[in-house]
Amino acid sequence: MAHEATIPAPRDKAPRQGEVLLSAEGLTKHFPIMGGFPFKRRIGAVQAVDGIDLSLHAGESFGLVGESGCGKSTTGRVLTRLLEPTAGRLVYRGQDITRAGRRQLAPVRPEIQMIFQDPYSSLNPRQTVGKIIGGPMEINGLRPKGGREHRIRELLEIVGLNPEHYNRFPHEFSGGQRQRIGVARALALEPKLIVADEPVSALDVSIQAQVVNLLQELQRELDIAFLFIAHDLAIVRHFSDRVAVMYLGKIVEVGDRDSIYQQPRHPYTHALLSAVPEAALVSDEERAAHQRIRLAGDVPSPISPPSGCRFRTRCWKAQDKCATEEPPLVRIDGSRDGHLTACHFPEDPTTEREEEIILDPALRDLEADQSGPGAPGVEAADAS
Numbered sequence: 001m002a003h004e005a006t007i008p009a010p011r012d013k014a015p016r017q018g019e020v021l022l023s024a025e026g027l028t029k030h031f032p033i034m035g036g037f038p039f040k041r042r043i044g045a046v047q048a049v050d051g052i053d054l055s056l057h058a059g060e061s062f063g064l065v066g067e068s069g070c071g072k073s074t075t076g077r078v079l080t081r082l083l084e085p086t087a088g089r090l091v092y093r094g095q096d097i098t099r100a101g102r103r104q105l106a107p108v109r110p111e112i113q114m115i116f117q118d119p120y121s122s123l124n125p126r127q128t129v130g131k132i133i134g135g136p137m138e139i140n141g142l143r144p145k146g147g148r149e150h151r152i153r154e155l156l157e158i159v160g161l162n163p164e165h166y167n168r169f170p171h172e173f174s175g176g177q178r179q180r181i182g183v184a185r186a187l188a189l190e191p192k193l194i195v196a197d198e199p200v201s202a203l204d205v206s207i208q209a210q211v212v213n214l215l216q217e218l219q220r221e222l223d224i225a226f227l228f229i230a231h232d233l234a235i236v237r238h239f240s241d242r243v244a245v246m247y248l249g250k251i252v253e254v255g256d257r258d259s260i261y262q263q264p265r266h267p268y269t270h271a272l273l274s275a276v277p278e279a280a281l282v283s284d285e286e287r288a289a290h291q292r293i294r295l296a297g298d299v300p301s302p303i304s305p306p307s308g309c310r311f312r313t314r315c316w317k318a319q320d321k322c323a324t325e326e327p328p329l330v331r332i333d334g335s336r337d338g339h340l341t342a343c344h345f346p347e348d349p350t351t352e353r354e355e356e357i358i359l360d361p362a363l364r365d366l367e368a369d370q371s372g373p374g375a376p377g378v379e380a381a382d383a384s
Contacts (some may be wrong), residue, residue: 019093021193021225022079022112023055027088029071029078033303047302048074050249051088053329056193061219061226063240063257065233065272067299071249072229073117076195079227080114081105110140110189117198119178123170129156129181130166136188155184159214176207183214193225200235212239233276237261242338245269248310249302251329255339265332265339265346268311271295309344317345 028051035043049071056062064072077083079090081097090098092108100108116122123132133152137144144151153163159180170178179199186194196215200208216239219226230236236243243260245253245268253266264270274293295314300306306313312322321344329342 018060019058021056021058021093023091024079025053025089025091026051027054027075027078027090028052028086029074029083030086044303047249047305049078050305052246052249052251054079054244054251056225056227058192058225059219059223060242061216061228061240063236063243064227064229064246065231065236065243066246067272068231069299069302070246071302072231072246073197075246076114076197076227076229080112080195081108082114110136110142111192113186113189113191113194115179115182115186115194115196115199118202119175119182120170120202122182123178125170128167128169129161129173132170132181133185133188136185140189142189151188152184155187158187158218159184160210174207175203176211179203179211180214183211183218187218187222190222191224193227195227195229197229198231199228201230201232208235215239233261233272237276245272248299248305250310250342252311252342253340254329259339263339265341266311266343267315267317267347270347309342317347319345 027049029049030045030047032042033044033046035041052075054075064075066072074083078085081090081100085098088098089096092112095108097105097108127135130149130152133155134148136142137148137151142148149166153166156163156165161177161180161184165173170181173181179202182199199215200211203211212235215226215228218224226239228236228239237257240257242254242256244251245260245266247268253260253264253269260269261273264273271293297314300310300313306323308324309315309318309322309327312318315322325344327342327344329340331339332341332346
């Protein structure tokens with residue numbers, strides 16, 4: 001039996017503002033595919049997360065965006081050690097927790113909490129709200145001043161619920177209220193970092209803003225670092241200070257909010273931003289850079305991703321080099337500090353196009369037919 005390295009308990013003092021709280025180096029998570037008879041032979045792997053580097057700082061709100069299936073949720077679960085990483089390194093406040101066992105992780109668990117995507121399945125229907133929120137305190141042996149029930153009622157009030165609902169069951173609440181219960185549960189141990197995995201995607205649009213504003217207020221008042229995972233760029237724009245864009249298990253661009261939304265350098269980021277409604281854009285720079293891009297084809301399979309740059313099969317700028325060399329995530333000359341891009345031919349952020357880019361051949365032909373002879377041309381490019 002392998003001996004687990006002993007990890008010292010986290011420092012009692014609060015992390016300094018801007019201090020690196022959690023960092024990932026070459027973080028990888030592959031899910032094996034079993035086949036043959038009797039299904040005991042590994043025949044492949046789903047490369048959900050494939051060698052990403054990420055750092056989260058104390059007190060910051062960090063957004064992680066991308067299409068469904070790109071590995072965002074898996075990244076969140078590996079960062080919280082709900083899933084074991086296949087490879088790479090995880091460091092929390094200077095401590096390597098990559099291979100730490102349950103006992104060694106015990107001092108770290110209270111400081112890293114998670115809010116799950118589905119408020120309907122993440123709460124035990126057989127437990128009262130008081131039991132759900134108080135469960136983490138009981139497991140960790142915490143006895144708050146005034147008692148656990150007093151603290152639970154206090155948390156309910158903090159997230160905008162009636163403290164008198166302490167003895168109610170989850171089915172008696174709406175979706176938005178259930179998500180608030182999930183937020184209260186995450187706050188019960190006074191964490192330093194909360195990973196919010198698409199916390200509003202299962203809610204009505206009218207409720208989403210209320211929950212996002214609640215999280216933003218908590219982040220600001222309690223000085224908690226947030227990793228906000230979402231596919232809605234408008235919500236991420238409102239919530240996050242820094243943003244990372246993910247595609248097929250890889251991070252393709254990282255930067256502060258303004259540089260990502262006003263001067264995106266990666267073609268995939270351009271394509272994502274083109275889906276944001278113009279009404280959600282908040283500055284003239286963002287409106288000037290806004291253009292419609294329709295990508296051809298589907299996201300390749302994570303079982304057998306493309307060689308080189310994984311976006312090249314849908315990219316209008318792809319060349320031979322993109323198929324043979326994987327672009328590193330580096331700072332491009334002229335970009336703002338901390339703005340990293342993984343592209344051999346990054347977009348020029350100062351170039352403004354008046355035409356649309358139509359990448360789907362069927363849509364391109366339809367637009368051409370509708371424009372008729374003599375109509376203004378449309379810039380077109382097929383996916384390579």
